[in-house]
Amino acid sequence: AQTVTQSQPEMSVQEAETVTLSCTYDTSESDYYLFWYKQPPSRQMILVIRQEAYKQQNATENRFSVNFQKAAKSFSLKISDSQLGDAAMYFCAYRRGSLGRDDKIIFGKGTRLHILP
């Protein structure tokens, strides 16, 4: 069965600094997607970044980038120039690539990120 593990329940970073959130996963599939979601106090799940497993290039979105290590099954999120608005719960998630009856999304338990002014 697929699993997603976020080993850091909470992290803190100074404003304007860089922080890396870790995520590891386990799967026997070769075709899948990985996501980082941000959940602010509003509880809306905001998609931060998405990575297709078949792509070797790491995805980037402005200040957010990932370090995707497929062989190691690692998918860390780096936030550069941290801002107060980045404070939220961050979820790493996995989904099978081929859509079908079992295309469930598997979430990690989340990492709460605090931004220190």
Add this chain to the structure above:
Amino acid sequence: ETGVTQTPRHLVMGMTNKKSLKCEQHLGHNAMYWYKQSAKKPLELMFVYNFKEQTENNSVPSRFSPECPNSSHLFLHLHTLQPEDSALYLCASSQDRDNQPQHFGDGTRLSIL
């Protein structure tokens, strides 16, 4: 095992049918949530319940009707749905509503004919 159980796993229904999705948690959590995951779209928060009281409704059409009889159970009643409502519906729970880690169920895959 996440501790949050959703049934059924899959549901196919016509636009005139009435069905219900069920979510159950025995984690002792007080807050429960419904999310919608459509193809190629990020998760959308639909409803939030805290201590059985609905605290959020994110402009969800009335054809979706939530019910929370107790802190352990959450239902989503479906009536006269549209094809665009086909999606994966996820339930989650947390200790309380203040952004605590959420535990997600496996979801119900809903297909509208």
